Amino acid sequence: TDLADYIGDFTGIMERYGQKAVFYAHAGAGEIHLRPILNLKKEEDVILFRKISEEVAGLVKRYKGALSGEHGDGRVRAEFLPKVIGKENYELLRRIKQTWDPKGIFNPGKIVDxxxxDSSLxxxxxxTTPDYKTLLDFSRDGGILRHVEKCNGSGDCRKLPTAGGTMCPSYHATRTEMHTTRARANALREILSQPQDPLRPFDSEALKEVLDLCLSCKACASECPSTVDMAALKAEVMYQYQxxxxxxxxxxxxxxSHELYRLGRVARPLANALMTNPLAASVLKKAAGIHPRRSLPPIPKETWRGWFxxxxxxxxxxxxxxxxxxxxxxxxxxAPGIA
Ligand code: SF4
Structure with a gap:
């Protein structure tokens, strides 16, 4: 019931600092995400980041609220936990952590201690944000690097298939952070922000490796809350690398491949024999960089155009x-085309 008053007080804080914020709410549950629009590449905004956070932590305490919603306390809000839940409760949290994780192996530096x-941001x-000339058009976001910077690290690309959606199939298969959209965006941001060779910023084996398993399925372009389009980014990086x-x-x-198949049709029985013969097929697959367990598609009797x-x-x-x-x-x- 005091949501409107809380938002009013928060807006007052913003006005005092001459700031605007993005409001996003699960209002029915009394949960709100308030995002001041700060540029953390500017020292003055980093200072504001702390001041606003400190004041909002005090406001939350006054309204007997909780600092975190479904995203947890993490590192950014953890510093204010003693203030919000009280020193005694905070010490209890520390003791629980100490009991179950005496060596501090799991998520160190999160929630307690x-x-x-405003450190390690x-x-x-x-x-600075270097500007790069690209073949694809990223001007809508102010360039390729700014497009990459849209990833806010929410980790939606780590959702499993049971949560619905397609993003991100490479993570679904390997369950490894390196194969998420987020990891690819992180690597791109790091490397393009401070390229080893500013004249060849995309010339990075690490970048190539982290993008390798991206299927270019484009699921992230629609399912990522920040609409990071990794398929377009991969196409650009690979073009520049090549x-x-x-x-x-x-x-x-x-x-x-269409030319190869056209040629293969001239001697279809021989081509099919080579592609299905285990020894010949393994040589062909090795040369083409195809996994040994994949089979090579044989050439059918008739092309679709021939049938038509x-x-x-x-x-x-x-x-x-x-x-x-x-x-x-x-x-x-x-066959599917004929059907
Ligand atoms: S385009 Fe790449 S990063 Fe995006 S969801 Fe598909 S596999 Fe993942």
Whole structure:
């Protein structure tokens, strides 16, 4: 019932500091996310960050509220826990942590004994944001680096399939942080903020490795709350990397797969025999960088276009359908297209 008063008092704090905030609320549950719009690359905003946090912690205490909602106390709010829950309760938390984790292995520095909330921040005061010329257009966000910086680390890309959604399939498969959208955004931000070679900022083996298992499925572009589009970022990084390093044999083979299949059709029985013979197939897969347990798709008797041009199309049909016939539908898997 005192939500409106609380928001009024919070707005008063913001006004005193000449600030604006983003309001986001699960109002029915009395839970609100209030985000002052601060630029933590500026020293004065880091100072404001602390001042506002201290005042809001006092306000929460006055309203007998809790500092954290579903996102936990983490490091940023932990410093204020003794103030909000009282020293006695805080000591109890410390004793529980000490009992179950005497060596401080699990999540050190979170909730209890946390470092100051304005230390080890993502950005250094005075840090600049280099601008890079890119092939794809990231101007909507002010450039590629600013697009990457949109990741706020919420970790939605670590949701499991049971939570619904698709993001992020590589994490679903490996359950390793390195294969999340967040890890890829973190690596990109670090490397592009302070590139080893400013003239070749994308020239990084570490970046290539962390992006390697991204399937470019684009699920993050719609499911990430900050709409980080890792597929577009990966395409840009790989394009820039290959400008300096050339294209690998594997990339050339995949990019020209339609030509290979067209040639393979000239001697289809021989090509199929090679692709299904275990020894020959393993040599081909090794050369093309394909996992040994994957099978190579045999060349079917007829391409989709062949079927269509040989009367597969029913001109008497009443309905018109537009089909985008890609190289896979045409050369390796015409059945779904025919269906
Ligand atoms: S595009 Fe890459 S990072 Fe984004 S959800 Fe798909 S696999 Fe994950």
């Amino acid at each position: 946390a470092p100051p909330m 993502r950005y250094e005061p005075g840090q 400008l300096n390093h050339g294209y690998s044999l594997r990339n050339r083979l995949f990019a020209g 041009n040989n009367g597969g199309n029913d001109p008497a049909g009443e309905k018109e359908v537009y089909l985008f016939c890609d190289e896979f539908t045409n050369y390796t898997d015409p």
